[in-house]
Amino acid sequence: MDKYPESFERLIEVLKSFPGVGRRSAERMAFAMLKWTPEKTAEAGRTISELHSNVASCADCGNLCEKGNLCAICSDTHRDRSVLCVVEDIPQIHSIEKCRTYRGLYHVLHGKIIPLDGKDIGGETLDKLRRRIGSGEVKELVMALSMDVEGQATAIYLSDLFKDSGVRITRIARGLPAGSDISFADPATISAAMSGRTQM
Numbered sequence: 001m002d003k004y005p006e007s008f009e010r011l012i013e014v015l016k017s018f019p020g021v022g023r024r025s026a027e028r029m030a031f032a033m034l035k036w037t038p039e040k041t042a043e044a045g046r047t048i049s050e051l052h053s054n055v056a057s058c059a060d061c062g063n064l065c066e067k068g069n070l071c072a073i074c075s076d077t078h079r080d081r082s083v084l085c086v087v088e089d090i091p092q093i094h095s096i097e098k099c100r101t102y103r104g105l106y107h108v109l110h111g112k113i114i115p116l117d118g119k120d121i122g123g124e125t126l127d128k129l130r131r132r133i134g135s136g137e138v139k140e141l142v143m144a145l146s147m148d149v150e151g152q153a154t155a156i157y158l159s160d161l162f163k164d165s166g167v168r169i170t171r172i173a174r175g176l177p178a179g180s181d182i183s184f185a186d187p188a189t190i191s192a193a194m195s196g197r198t199q200m
């Protein structure tokens with residue numbers, strides 16, 4: 001038998017689907033939501049239901065954007081369009097942006113190209129990267145992938161793939177914790193790793 005009314009249990013189930021949220025946290029969140037005004041819950045509901053119609057993936061880099069537009073970084077005319085920083089996922093863009101030292105553009109892989117479990121996520125994101133490099137605008141490709149085996153294998157795979165493209169291929173300096181994804185590093189460490197990047 002459910003502990004709470006069915007509608008409340010449904011809310012708990014929804015909240016439990018967030019990463020790292022267990023039953024107890026979901027219950028606490030649900031009780032906090034009960035204290036919201038009807039206007040606030042309606043607004044939250046609208047924001048969630050319109051998520052997929054409003055938020056999309058940037059056609060150039062794969063970052064988040066408002067549907068129908070490029071992301072804020074790709075549409076910023078002050079960015080250096082000759083440098084592309086390759087990251088595994090969107091949160092890493094935000095970690096690098098917090099340092100305020102990198103002024104180029106990004107390319108999101110949405111995973112690793114060569115995960116150890118044998119799945120290859122290459123496909124569309126890799127085709128997009130090929131097209132961007134083929135446009136002739138890109139002069140440097142910076143690998144900012146995680147320091148684990150898969151991240152480094154992906155960096156080597158990509159550098160191999162584009163070695164005859166005429167583009168300089170670099171990777172962020174070591175010094176980030178081994179095995180970690182760069183979004184766990186502090187801004188100063190990321191900044192140092194970015195400015196100390198080395199040729200692959």
Ligand SMILES: [Zn+2]
Nearest residue numbers: 058061071074
């Ligand atoms: Zn973009």
